[in-house]
Amino acid sequence: xxxxxxxxxxxxxxxxxxxxxxxxxxxxxxxxxxxxxxxxxxxxxxxxxxxxxxxxxxxxxxxxxxxxxxxxxxxxxxxxxxxxxxxxxxxxxxxxxxxxxxxxxxxxxxxxxxxxxxxxxxxxxxxxxxxxxxxxxxxxxxxxxxxxxxxxxxxxxxxxxxxxxxxxxxxxxxxxxxxxxxxxxxxxxxxxxxxxxxxxxxxxxxxxxxxxxxxxxxxxxxxxxxxxxxxxxxxxxxxxxxxxxxxxxxxxxxxxxxxxxxxxxxxxxxxxxxxxxxxxxxxxxxxxxxxxxxxxxxxxxxxxxxxxxxxxxxxxxxxxxxxxxxxxxxxxxxxxxxxxxxxxxxxxxxxxxxxxxxxxxxxxxxxxxxxxxxxxxxxxxxxxxxxxxxxxxxxxxxxxxxxxxxxxxxxxxxxxxxxxxxxxxxxxxxxxxxxxxxxxxxxxxxxxxxxxxxxxxxxxxxxxxxxxxxxxxxxxxxxxxxxxxxxxxxxxxxxxxxxxxxxxxxxxxxxxxxxxxxxxxxxxxxxxxxxxxxxxxxxxxxxxxxxxxxxxxxxxxxxxxxxxxxxxxxxxxxxxxxxxxxxxxxxxxxxxxxxxxxxxxxxxxxxxxxxxxxxxxxxxxxxxxxxxxxxxxxxxxxxxxxxxxxxxxxxxxxxxxxxxxxxxxxxxxxxxxxxxxxxxxxxxxxxxxxxxxxxxxxxxxxxxxxxxxxxxxxxxxxxxxxxxxxxxxxxxxxxxxxxxxxxx
Numbered sequence: 001x002x003x004x005x006x007x008x009x010x011x012x013x014x015x016x017x018x019x020x021x022x023x024x025x026x027x028x029x030x031x032x033x034x035x036x037x038x039x040x041x042x043x044x045x046x047x048x049x050x051x052x053x054x055x056x057x058x059x060x061x062x063x064x065x066x067x068x069x070x071x072x073x074x075x076x077x078x079x080x081x082x083x084x085x086x087x088x089x090x091x092x093x094x095x096x097x098x099x100x101x102x103x104x105x106x107x108x109x110x111x112x113x114x115x116x117x118x119x120x121x122x123x124x125x126x127x128x129x130x131x132x133x134x135x136x137x138x139x140x141x142x143x144x145x146x147x148x149x150x151x152x153x154x155x156x157x158x159x160x161x162x163x164x165x166x167x168x169x170x171x172x173x174x175x176x177x178x179x180x181x182x183x184x185x186x187x188x189x190x191x192x193x194x195x196x197x198x199x200x201x202x203x204x205x206x207x208x209x210x211x212x213x214x215x216x217x218x219x220x221x222x223x224x225x226x227x228x229x230x231x232x233x234x235x236x237x238x239x240x241x242x243x244x245x246x247x248x249x250x251x252x253x254x255x256x257x258x259x260x261x262x263x264x265x266x267x268x269x270x271x272x273x274x275x276x277x278x279x280x281x282x283x284x285x286x287x288x289x290x291x292x293x294x295x296x297x298x299x300x301x302x303x304x305x306x307x308x309x310x311x312x313x314x315x316x317x318x319x320x321x322x323x324x325x326x327x328x329x330x331x332x333x334x335x336x337x338x339x340x341x342x343x344x345x346x347x348x349x350x351x352x353x354x355x356x357x358x359x360x361x362x363x364x365x366x367x368x369x370x371x372x373x374x375x376x377x378x379x380x381x382x383x384x385x386x387x388x389x390x391x392x393x394x395x396x397x398x399x400x401x402x403x404x405x406x407x408x409x410x411x412x413x414x415x416x417x418x419x420x421x422x423x424x425x426x427x428x429x430x431x432x433x434x435x436x437x438x439x440x441x442x443x444x445x446x447x448x449x450x451x452x453x454x455x456x457x458x459x460x461x462x463x464x465x466x467x468x469x470x471x472x473x474x475x476x477x478x479x480x481x482x483x484x485x486x487x488x489x490x491x492x493x494x495x496x497x498x499x500x501x502x503x504x505x506x507x508x509x510x511x512x513x514x515x516x517x518x519x520x521x522x523x524x525x526x527x528x529x530x531x532x533x534x535x536x537x538x539x540x541x542x543x544x545x546x547x548x549x550x551x552x553x554x555x556x557x558x559x560x561x562x563x564x565x566x567x568x569x570x571x572x573x574x575x576x577x578x579x580x581x582x583x584x585x586x587x588x589x590x591x592x593x594x595x596x597x598x599x600x601x602x603x604x605x606x607x608x609x610x611x612x613x614x615x616x617x618x619x620x621x622x623x624x625x626x627x628x629x630x631x632x633x634x635x636x637x638x639x640x641x642x643x644x645x646x647x648x649x650x651x652x653x654x655x656x657x658x659x660x661x662x663x664x665x666x667x668x669x670x671x672x673x674x675x676x677x678x679x680x681x682x683x684x685x686x687x688x689x690x691x692x693x694x695x696x697x698x699x700x701x702x703x704x705x706x707x708x709x710x711x712x713x714x715x716x717x718x719x720x721x722x723x724x725x726x727x728x729x730x731x732x733x734x735x736x737x738x739x740x741x742x743x744x
Contacts, residue, residue, distance in 0.1 A: 054209045054226030057327050062197040063230060066187055066326045067209050068180065072173040074211060079142065081213035083114035083191060090204035102694070107206070116212075117142070117191045124189065134183040138190050141175035181267040182292065184328035193327075204231050239265060244319055244336030251341050255306045255319055257334040266323035268292020269333065271306050276316040276338055283318060292324050313341035346431055347372040349379065349423040351438035362410045364397075366423045366435065376403045380424040383410075387420050387437055394422060415440070418525075447528040448473035451502070451520045454536040458508060464538050466504045471522035471530060480529070481506075484517045487535060491519060498523055508538060515539040546571040546627045552605060557646075562621070565607040569627035578626045579608060583619050591623075620646050651675060653737040656724050660744055667744055669722050670708045671737075678729035684709055685723040685736075693723060701729075719743045 051074050054067040067083070069075040089108040098105040122143065128135035180187040187193030199205060210225040239261040247254040255271065269292055274283035288308060310317065319336040352365045364381055379401040382394035398408050420437040453469035470476065478498035482491035483506070494506065508516065515537045522530040552565040568577065576595040580588045592608060612621070656671040669684065682704035686696040697709060704726075714720065721741045726734040 052209060052211060052226040054207065054228045055326065056207065056228045056230055057325070058230060058232055059195075059327065059329075061199070061232075062195050063199055063205060063207075063232065064184070064327045065194045065196065065207060065209075065228065066180075066184070067192055067226060068177060069211070072169040075173055075176065076169070077213055078191065078211045079117050081211065082116035082119075084210055084212055085112040085114055085194065086110070086208040087112060087196065088206040088208070090206070092202050092204065112194070112196075114191050114194065120189070120191075128186070128189060132183055132186060134179040134186045135189065137175055137182075138179040138186055141172045141179065181326060182324075184326065187326075199232050201232050204229070238331050239323075239333065241332050242334045244321065244334045246319070246336050246339050248339050248342045250344050251310045251313055253308045253310055253317070253319070253339065253341075255308065255321070255336065256303050257321055258302055259304050260302045262323045262331075262333045265325050265331070266333065267326055268294050268324045269304065270322040270324065270330065271308070272320050272322065273308065274318050274320075276318070285320060310341045316340040342431065344375070346375060346425050346427045346433045348433045349425050349435045351421055351423055351435055354419075354421060354438060354440045362412050362415070364408045364410060364421055364423075364438075366406060368406075368425065373403060375427050375429075376425060377428050378403065378426045379405055380426065381408050381410075382422040382424065383415060384420045384422070384437075385418060387439070448476050448522045448524045448530045450530040450533045451479060451522055452533060454518065454520065454533055456518075456536060456538050458538075462508045464506045464508045466506065466518055466520075466536065466538070468502050468520050468533065470502050473522070473524060475524045475526070476522050477525045478523055480521050480523060482519045482521065482532065484519075484535075485514070487517055491532070506538075546574040546629050549577055549625045549627045551623075551625060561609055561611045562623075563607060563609050564623055564625075565605055566625045567605055568602055570602065571627075574602075574627060575629050576627075577606070578628060580624045580626065581610070582622050588624070651677075651726070651728075651732065651734040653724050653726055653734055655738040656722055656740045658720075658722060658740050658742040660742060662744070665714065665716075666710050666712045667714050667720065667742060668708055668710050669724075669740065671724055672707060673704075673726065675726075675734075677726075677732075679704055679726055680729045681727045683725045683727070685725070686711065687721040687723075687739075688715075689719055693721075696722075714744050716744065 051070045052067060053070065054065065056063055056065045058064075065085070069078055087110045089110070090105075091108075095105045122139075125135055125139045125143075129139060176190065180190055180192050184193055188195065196205075196207075207228045207230075208225055209227075242258060242261060245256040247256070259266075259269075271288045271293070272285035273288055274285040277283055288306075293304065293306065308319075316338040317340065318338050320332065321334040322330045323333040324330055347369045349366050349368045352367055354362065354364050356362050366379075368376070368379075378399070380399040381397045381401070383397055384394045386393065397410055401408065419440045421440065422437055423435040425433045425435075448471045451468040451471050454466065455468075456464050456466045458464045466481070468479075471479075478500045479495075479502065480493055480498060481495045481504045483494045484491045495504065504520075506518075516539075517535045517537055519532040519535055521532050524530075547569045549569045550567045552567060554565045556563055564579070566577075574596055576593065578593050579591045581591045582588050591610065594606060596602060610621075610623075612619070654672060654674060656669050659668045659670065661668065673679070679701045681701065682699040683695060684697040684699065685693050687693045696711065699709065711720075711722075719741065720743075721739040723739050724737045728734070
């Protein structure tokens with residue numbers, strides 16, 4: 001029986017599903033904010049390029065699996081056609097036996113058919129909905145033909161505008177994923193979860209999942225499969241427990257924790273609170289939220305906050321945060337220390353005015369509610385040059401003013417053109433409040449005098465350093481630099497912000513003889529701009545440098561040599577090219593000089609073949625091509641690209657030797673490693689009579705450093721040959737050593 005869940009049509013379900021009533025719909029409204037997220041936590045763990053996602057977890061003696069579709073279309077196909085789960089069983093003992101016998105091992109494959117959810121008896125969904133509300137959410141998402149949500153006065157978000165933009169199929173898809181993520185039992189009922197109990201210890205399991213009939217869709221583009229590989233073992237990896245950052249106010253507490261540590265394991269968070277208990281008495285935590293908290297938007301700060309109202313102000317409380325994973329298990333994410341409510345907040349003072357008297361003195365006047373005076377200890381007055389400045393940016397004008405004080409005389413010399421005043425109220429218990437800022441403007445319309453004495457210098461890289469003498473005005477805030485291409489053109493400001501220093505750096509082209517003209521203007525604290533200074537003509541007098549040569553991508557390494565190819569510089573002042581090289585981090589050496597012949601035509605490319613000298617270890621060679629002009633010491637341009645080649649000479653171990661002990665029936669193989677390179681592992685191979693060479697033992701670095709290995713699996717009157725091979729710590733492998741032949 002086919003259905004069209006995402007085009008407004010629904011097949012009649014068995015056992016007469018009639019919706020879930022107002023109670024469930026009210027619960028769905030509370031979860032509206034979660035639906036805005038629109039994706040499950042399972043999708044967040046994998047790449048968005050797949051159409052099916054699969055993850056798992058070892059729980060007890062079984063493997064719990066959870067999967068999800070990436071789009072409403074794939075989910076719709078799974079409802080109609082179901083899933084196919086393939087399990088591959090890898091027996092480690094059988095694998096080891098097959099490896100020793102030189103045989104191939106094939107895992108045991110089992111097909112687990114997951115029937116379509118639309119074939120599930122709706123009576124099962126209704127029965128589970130009686131005690132699991134997320135089963136009711138799944139039932140609404142799949143079976144309700146007229147699914148629609150209304151905020152009903154709940155101020156969670158402007159649902160009416162969002163519901164007009166969200167298509168019905170996306171809403172069903174989001175509701176279903178919400179139900180799957182919040183309840184693993186509902187995920188198993190909804191055919192997106194499975195518990196495999198037919199597993200054994202010491203085995204590895206690979207699961208492969210795909211939707212039945214997905215290749216029959218138009219275009220057949222979404223034919224992905226999902227894989228999960230695990231080993232049956234006890235315990236599960238959990239994120240480290242972090243400390244909750246606490247902030248207490250009057251009868252309230254704000255919790256904050258980092259979600260990055262547990263975001264891949266958790267689909268939501270529970271917050272619990274416990275009152276302080278006696279020593280050695282366990283704390284009794286009470287859950288504060290029955291619906292798990294989720295991140296509803298991109299959280300760039302990676303922090304989650306939760307606000308709680310405290311029952312009283314005298315009791316100390318502790319908090320903890322529990323995470324809920326995809327399989328319905330809770331785990332500890334964060335813990336907080338004991339703390340209690342802050343003191344009752346102070347009222348905020350209000351600045352009424354800032355005035356001047358006839359003698360030129362300046363006063364700040366403020367007011368404060370008389371009914372809150374009992375908790376006031378003192379006042380303090382601050383001033384800042386920026387609005388809403390933090391306390392560290394404010395300048396203290398007066399502190400510890402008596403509670404009855406309502407004005408303060410201020411020295412005008414300590415104030416700038418733009419001043420923002422604040423009054424801080426300090427309480428008896430150390431708490432404080434800061435008033436809103438009061439802006440005061442000092443009128444000044446006279447521009448400062450322009451700077452004088454402009455001069456400049458230019459270095460070999462074309463960096464011009466322009467200096468000037470400061471303006472004599474005392475209220476100068478900084479300077480702005482202007483540039484023009486000739487004396488009569490319009491000046492253009494080249495400073496991105498106001499300079500507080502009397503120096504400016506600019507880049508002058510090395511390939512032109514043109515002069516540039518600079519002028520500087522002073523800016524005072526009132527925003528008045530001075531007249532421009534006298535023009536300063538700046539010209540680059542350095543000789544032109546040739547354009548660089550560039551290595552070609554056709555350079556290549558072959559065995560013990562490298563063939564270098566580069567594009568020659570074609571500028572007119574070119575005198576030649578020089579090829580340099582160095583080994584590892586050594587100094588540069590001139591490899592070959594290529595002078596330019598004045599009467600010859602310079603080809604577009606040149607090449608040179610360099611043979612690596614024999615060395616004991618791998619050596620990294622770096623090459624550089626330089627184009628130079630007439631002055632090779634001061635007029636050289638290095639190539640913008642380097643070419644690096646790594647030469648690895650052959651490494652062959654010394655031939656081992658053997659000692660036969662006929663009485664104790666063993667052969668002891670001995671060796672000595674002379675290369676000095678750190679080892680990662682060593683491999684011992686053996687051949688009996690005319691048999692093939694087979695791996696006998698794999699030794700770690702400390703065992704290999706002992707210099708011997710005892711072979712006790714020998715037979716009388718048998719000829720053996722032994723070969724060794726090294727794997728070094730840098731990833732390189734040696735060749736096979738020469739064979740050590742011995743008769744036992």
